[in-house]
Amino acid sequence: MEQKTKIDAENGKQDLVITREFDLPVELLFKAYEEADIVEQWMGTKVLKLENKKHGSYQFETTDPKGNIHGFNGVIHEFIPNQKITRTFEMENTPFDAWLEFLEFEKLSDDTSKLTMHVIYKSAALRDQLLQMPFAQGINIAHNRIQDILNKLK
Amino acid sequence: MNLRRDVFQAIADPTRRAILLLVASQSLTAGAIASNFDTARPTVSKHLQILTGCELLEQEQSGREVYYHINAKKMKEVADFIEPFRKMWDDRFNKLETIMKKYQSKK
Numbered sequence: 001m002e003q004k005t006k007i008d009a010e011n012g013k014q015d016l017v018i019t020r021e022f023d024l025p026v027e028l029l030f031k032a033y034e035e036a037d038i039v040e041q042w043m044g045t046k047v048l049k050l051e052n053k054k055h056g057s058y059q060f061e062t063t064d065p066k067g068n069i070h071g072f073n074g075v076i077h078e079f080i081p082n083q084k085i086t087r088t089f090e091m092e093n094t095p096f097d098a099w100l101e102f103l104e105f106e107k108l109s110d111d112t113s114k115l116t117m118h119v120i121y122k123s124a125a126l127r128d129q130l131l132q133m134p135f136a137q138g139i140n141i142a143h144n145r146i147q148d149i150l151n152k153l154k
Numbered sequence: 155m156n157l158r159r160d161v162f163q164a165i166a167d168p169t170r171r172a173i174l175l176l177v178a179s180q181s182l183t184a185g186a187i188a189s190n191f192d193t194a195r196p197t198v199s200k201h202l203q204i205l206t207g208c209e210l211l212e213q214e215q216s217g218r219e220v221y222y223h224i225n226a227k228k229m230k231e232v233a234d235f236i237e238p239f240r241k242m243w244d245d246r247f248n249k250l251e252t253i254m255k256k257y258q259s260k261k
Binding site: 022 | 240
């Protein structure tokens with residue numbers, strides 16, 4: 001499958017940009033971020049709280065294959081339907097400082113859209129450290145989730 | 155020893171990144187490298203030791219001089235370090251797309 005997701009992470013900088021074009025109208029793309037039960041499916045996480053509004057907050061929880069529970073949370077600064085979400089993201093019980101995410105949703109045509117995710121970390125060192133984390137494990141979890149979802153749809 | 159982690163610790167330091175940039179274009183002796191920095195010579199030596207230790211730099215004996223040059227293979231590995239992260243997001247977004255297409259056709 002063609003890899004549609006691009007990451008722009010300049011050397012020595014404390015931010016990165018993730019871009020992706022979707023074969024979906026922008027309204028549907030945005031909905032995948034808005035509806036808790038859909039977020040749960042594609043992020044592979046449990047959504048404990050998701051308040052889509054300025055000054056709102058969210059809380060996710062993931063269980064790894066060893067049964068350890070990992071919490072994530074953040075505050076929503078801006079929530080403009082079909083356009084933009086500004087939020088913070090924090091990994092609980094880790095030494096990593098929270099980071100800032102700007103998510104911009106763009107209509108390309110009636111059936112296609114683009115997401116630009118600008119992530120700003122506390123330092124360049126922190127960004128690189130997070131990029132090196134064992135994501136292979138996360139990918140395996142994601143694959144298992146896809147399988148589960150597909151089985152349920154059968 | 156976690157060599158992979160060491161590589162990233164090595165490039166997290168701005169002086170060491172500057173050394174890698176310097177040596178990228180030509181092989182240089184420790185003295186020639188140190189002359190590019192205001193830092194004390196032993197500090198530069200320490201940086202060279204770390205970069206050599208994690209195989210980003212290689213030493214080459216030429217007469218009485220030791221030259222440092224880039225280990226291109228190791229540098230390539232570092233350049234690819236973002237790939238697992240990209241793949242993780244690509245997988246997530248592929249899943250998002252599949253789920254939302256189903257959602258759309260249900261309507």
